[in-house]
Amino acid sequence: MKIAYYPGCTLKTSAKNLNDSAVAAMAKLGVELVELDRWNCCGAVYSLADDDLLHQVAPVRDLIRVKDMGYDKVITVCSMCYNTLARANNLVRNDEEKRYTLNSFMEEETDYNGEVEVVHLLTFLKDEIGWGKLKEKVTKPLSDLKISPYYGCTLTRPRDIAIDSADNPRIMHDFLEALGAQVVNNPAGIECCGSYQILSNPDAAYSNINKIISTAINRGAEAIASSCPLCEFSLGKRQKQATEKFGDGKTLPTFYFTQLLAVALGVDDALMHFEIGHEKSRELLASKNLVGA
Amino acid sequence: MEKVKEISGENIDKCMQCGTCSGGCPMIDVLQITPRGIMHLSALGQEQKIAKANTIWMCASCNTCAVRCPRGIDIPKVMEAMRQIFLRKNVNYIEPNQIPDEVLEDMPQIVMVSCFRKHTA
Ligand code: SF4
Numbered sequence: 091m092k093i094a095y096y097p098g099c100t101l102k103t104s105a106k107n108l109n110d111s112a113v114a115a116m117a118k119l120g121v122e123l124v125e126l127d128r129w130n131c132c133g134a135v136y137s138l139a140d141d142d143l144l145h146q147v148a149p150v151r152d153l154i155r156v157k158d159m160g161y162d163k164v165i166t167v168c169s170m171c172y173n174t175l176a177r178a179n180n181l182v183r184n185d186e187e188k189r190y191t192l193n194s195f196m197e198e199e200t201d202y203n204g205e206v207e208v209v210h211l212l213t214f215l216k217d218e219i220g221w222g223k224l225k226e227k228v229t230k231p232l233s234d235l236k237i238s239p240y241y242g243c244t245l246t247r248p249r250d251i252a253i254d255s256a257d258n259p260r261i262m263h264d265f266l267e268a269l270g271a272q273v274v275n276n277p278a279g280i281e282c283c284g285s286y287q288i289l290s291n292p293d294a295a296y297s298n299i300n301k302i303i304s305t306a307i308n309r310g311a312e313a314i315a316s317s318c319p320l321c322e323f324s325l326g327k328r329q330k331q332a333t334e335k336f337g338d339g340k341t342l343p344t345f346y347f348t349q350l351l352a353v354a355l356g357v358d359d360a361l362m363h364f365e366i367g368h369e370k371s372r373e374l375l376a377s378k379n380l381v382g383a
Numbered sequence: 384m385e386k387v388k389e390i391s392g393e394n395i396d397k398c399m400q401c402g403t404c405s406g407g408c409p410m411i412d413v414l415q416i417t418p419r420g421i422m423h424l425s426a427l428g429q430e431q432k433i434a435k436a437n438t439i440w441m442c443a444s445c446n447t448c449a450v451r452c453p454r455g456i457d458i459p460k461v462m463e464a465m466r467q468i469f470l471r472k473n474v475n476y477i478e479p480n481q482i483p484d485e486v487l488e489d490m491p492q493i494v495m496v497s498c499f500r501k502h503t504a
């Protein structure tokens with residue numbers, strides 16, 4: 091099966107571990123993620139100002155590329171791209187006046203009326219592959235791994251684009267269970283890591299990061315799984331600063347959910363790029379005999 | 384504050400001051416005025432008080448309040464409208480050229496793009 095794929099900027103640079111593991115893992119499942127011929131940055135955050143249509147042009151343009159390639163669905167793995175594209179799509183679908191203005195403004199392009207479905211990879215795995223089928227495909231079950239899902243904000247909020255319940259999401263729990271992992275519930279796993287405040291007001295973000303990490307550790311998690319390069323930067327790269335400042339300094343490895351998928355499906359571990367993630371991530375998996383040391 | 388209503392498209396007068404938004408806000412510890420307080424001040428048109436507090440800039444647009452508000456108000460849109468009112472006067476909350484290079488080099492694009500979209504004109 092072939093399906094259109096929008097990677098997004100960060101997946102092509104500092105989050106190539108997210109991109110490469112997703113592409114390779116899906117290939118194992120018989121799904122080819124076909125990258126759009128041309129695409130641009132979606133803008134990372136959905137514009138919340140009603141009179142700011144200019145910032146809707148970028149995500150809508152990406153959806154036009156999907157339509158032009160003849161696909162009716164596009165997969166994203168980055169939570170923030172998912173949120174921005176899906177919300178822009180709903181704007182086009184639900185607001186006739188703005189749809190008209192956008193289409194007239196983007197003169198040279200195909201008219202877009204919301205024909206494309208924006209799908210996060212977790213939703214695709216649940217609906218198109220199915221947890222049962224995924225479980226059958228697992229060659230290296232993550233049975234010894236105690237892992238806590240981190241949903242963050244943009245997968246489950248706001249409601250009109252949520253891939254699962256905002257207060258009690260299950261989708262990443264179910265995904266990790268299908269991979270054979272021991273899932274550790276973290277009540278702080280639905281809380282905000284501080285998002286872009288990590289740049290403007292790092293201390294405010296550190297306090298949130300510490301809460302998320304320390305709650306996961308206290309509940310017995312050995313690692314955290316996420317699907318967002320911003321969360322991964324904050325929870326992975328900055329957790330030491332955060333827990334040293336606001337907590338007891340304990341840290342734990344972080345993974346993208348796609349890296350765990352790739353491990354469980356037996357993908358060559360060079361494609362997981364553990365070297366650019368949390369420094370202990372390979373070590374933890376090696377200690378469980380899931381990858382080479 | 385007609386401008387807030389116009390930019391956000393939200394009816395701030397619907398707010399019943401229940402405080403649910405403040406209760407779940409992940410940034411509450413550092414906010415000089417709570418989200419509930421911001422809703423109150425904006426209904427009263429107290430732009431100056433809002434301008435002096437850090438709230439609209441510390442909001443992370445996490446949407447926790449939006450999914451919980453019993454009156455269905457999209458509070459992050461109200462926060463964005465207020466940020467826009469100030470940013471459109473060309474007053475940035477952060478100046479990208481004053482951030483040290485070594486900080487920027489370390490940041491993934493997704494952090495910079497989202498932060499500059501929220502905090503600069
Ligand atoms: S939750 Fe809604 S109604 Fe309650 S104070 Fe906040 S904005 Fe007002």
Ligand code: SF4
Pocket residue numbers: 404407408409410418441442443444445446447448449458459462
């Ligand atoms: S969107 Fe802003 S005000 Fe609302 S809960 Fe999140 S940080 Fe607080």
